[in-house]
Amino acid sequence: MSTELSAQAIVDNLAAVHQQIEQSAKRAGRDPAEITLVAVSKTKPMAAIEAAYAAGQRDFGENRLEELWEKVEAAQRLGLEEIRWHMIGTIQSRKTNLVIGPFALIHSVDRLKIAQRLSRDATAAECVLSVLLEVNVSGEESKHGFTAESVRACAAELFALPALQIKGLMTMAPFVADAEETRPVFQALRQLRDALHAQQPSARLPHLSMGMTNDFPIAIEEGATLVRVGSAIFGSRTP
């Protein structure tokens, strides 16, 4: 059973997540303003998005392009004009044209072929896409993404793509009972970002998109600039 939370519950959850973000930032000696909370609204109704928006939330993440486009249009009809939409899900190669749209950031460029197609489609549409490279740091077979080796091996090609502005890296940590176990994954993503920067000195890679409901406080301690949090805000999802 999916639980659709009341608007008040969503507002309370958002406040609690913000408090945890501040506490984690403080523990790490970071400024909480460096960290953007992306509220992951996948599978949730527009009413949930409206409730969060009314409480000041502006960054929302979706993982399916069809649902993302439906929500972009619904949000326009509802006058939620300040939303910044984040695409966080796997992009199928035949659907790269659907990524050309009013999106703030594409977190999930997970292989060279997708990057090339996105750059081609964006060039045709005369736009530039802001993207992150998704890296499968943990090496779990079920997860998408470049391996740390492949992203370094393709770096020259990736950074030469004319219509992609690569702004950093994204990863998903394995789901574990003790979130502390995810720390090495987040450390590895940060180290990979630093290595890529050394390899491509002209690249600007300020962003690390890492941390979900289960592990975002640890990701923040390890340098996350974007955390993608769904169920802690909107309640659990039916699979």
Ligand SMILES: *Cc1c(COP(=O)(O)O)cnc(C)c1O
């Ligand atoms: C669903 C999803 C999230 C949010 O997951 P929660 O555990 O509900 O916070 C974050 N990132 C990606 C890529 C997702 O697909």
